[in-house]
Amino acid sequence: TPKLFTPTTVGDIQVPNRVVMAPLTRNRARNETNEPFDLHATYYSQRASAGLIISEATQITPEGKGYAWTPGIHSQKQIDGWRQVTDAVHAAGGRIVLQLWHVGRISHTSLQPNGQPPVAPTAVAAQSYTFDGNGFVETSTPRALETDEIPRVVEDYRVAARNAREAGFDGVEVHAANGYLLDQFLRDHPNQRTDQYGGTIQNRVRILREVLEAVTEVWPAGRVGVRFSPFSNFNDVADSTPMETFGTAIDVANSFGLGYIHLIEGETGGSRDLPEGASYAALRQRFDGAYIANNGYDRQLAIDAVESGKADLIAFGRPYIANPDLVERLRRDAPLNTPDRDTFYGGGAEGYTDYRFLADSHAA
Numbered sequence: 001t002p003k004l005f006t007p008t009t010v011g012d013i014q015v016p017n018r019v020v021m022a023p024l025t026r027n028r029a030r031n032e033t034n035e036p037f038d039l040h041a042t043y044y045s046q047r048a049s050a051g052l053i054i055s056e057a058t059q060i061t062p063e064g065k066g067y068a069w070t071p072g073i074h075s076q077k078q079i080d081g082w083r084q085v086t087d088a089v090h091a092a093g094g095r096i097v098l099q100l101w102h103v104g105r106i107s108h109t110s111l112q113p114n115g116q117p118p119v120a121p122t123a124v125a126a127q128s129y130t131f132d133g134n135g136f137v138e139t140s141t142p143r144a145l146e147t148d149e150i151p152r153v154v155e156d157y158r159v160a161a162r163n164a165r166e167a168g169f170d171g172v173e174v175h176a177a178n179g180y181l182l183d184q185f186l187r188d189h190p191n192q193r194t195d196q197y198g199g200t201i202q203n204r205v206r207i208l209r210e211v212l213e214a215v216t217e218v219w220p221a222g223r224v225g226v227r228f229s230p231f232s233n234f235n236d237v238a239d240s241t242p243m244e245t246f247g248t249a250i251d252v253a254n255s256f257g258l259g260y261i262h263l264i265e266g267e268t269g270g271s272r273d274l275p276e277g278a279s280y281a282a283l284r285q286r287f288d289g290a291y292i293a294n295n296g297y298d299r300q301l302a303i304d305a306v307e308s309g310k311a312d313l314i315a316f317g318r319p320y321i322a323n324p325d326l327v328e329r330l331r332r333d334a335p336l337n338t339p340d341r342d343t344f345y346g347g348g349a350e351g352y353t354d355y356r357f358l359a360d361s362h363a364a
């Protein structure tokens with residue numbers, strides 16, 4: 001049996017295989033109140049045979065929302081909605097962690113409380129787009145967070161992490177990738193702050209350190225992970241020294257004894273090509289916990305990466321949209337359903353909970 005299909009531990013979490021369901025935004029939470037409901041419980045429990053499920057990105061506060069119909073974890077209604085999901089996943093024998101999200105400047109005033117500008121490290125708009133419920137709009141120009149507001153943002157992560165415990169999750173993943181708030185602070189484009197949260201790499205990782213400190217006061221560190229996208233420019237971020245910046249960020253994660261780091265290898269949802277001088281092995285060896293690798297893996301790449309020790313687990317995104325029983329299909333090297341792009345984002349059950357299982361396929 002390829003090692004991909006054997007048990008391991010991700011920090012404190014025992015998992016039966018190394019196939020991870022990557023966080024996937026699907027824009028199906030209730031509008032305005034942003035809670036998940038029974039449809040989401042069906043979707044996630046269908047995929048419970050994953051070694052570990054990482055939930056879709058979930059905003060920690062109304063200010064942290066950047067797209068229409070994305071779920072939150074900052075109200076009792078949302079906690080109750082997520083409890084339906086975690087109960088269903090556990091009843092199906094699965095494990096699920098919640099991805100804690102703050103979009104920073106990847107938002108639009110129409111999605112913000114009182115139509116206010118989004119917040120960010122620096123008052124420079126991303127050259128990016130978001131989905132406001134009617135269509136794609138350019139992201140709004142943010143206002144720069146004041147130095148004395150950062151503790152409030154950190155507290156928002158702490159409360160959201162506590163809410164995730166109440167909602168029955170097995171752990172949390174801090175979203176520090178894909179050009180959202182924490183990634184905006186990590187990179188010297190756009191972070192041009194002149195206070196202790198900008199300039200040197202030590203300053204640019206400070207908010208991450210403070211967030212991880214807060215989250216690991218609520219959760220055992222072995223149930224906390226963090227996601228990075230060191231070489232992706234998705235959502236208009238870039239860094240002049242990515243190996244140093246993300247090496248330092250990973251040192252910070254390691255200093256808390258986190259259960260795992262989760263790296264998008266290459267361009268988010270795109271090329272796996274590495275820039276000159278970049279090395280995942282060099283980044284990974286600075287971390288003592290589990291390494292989850294993501295981005296464009298197919299069955300053979302995944303088997304080889306785990307067999308060779310390049311990665312401990314592999315996160316699959318698009319394949320999990322269309323294959324609830326992905327683990328079984330990979331184990332058998334069975335054909336995979338093709339995801340329908342038109343129903344990736346928004347809508348209801350169609351293209352969400354109606355993909356077939358292998359068993360169904362054999363049904364007459």
Ligand SMILES: C=C(C(=O)O)c1ccccc1
Binds near residue numbers: 025057067177268
């Ligand atoms: C949370 C996302 C990410 O991390 O890239 C996202 C958001 C909207 C569409 C696709 C992906």
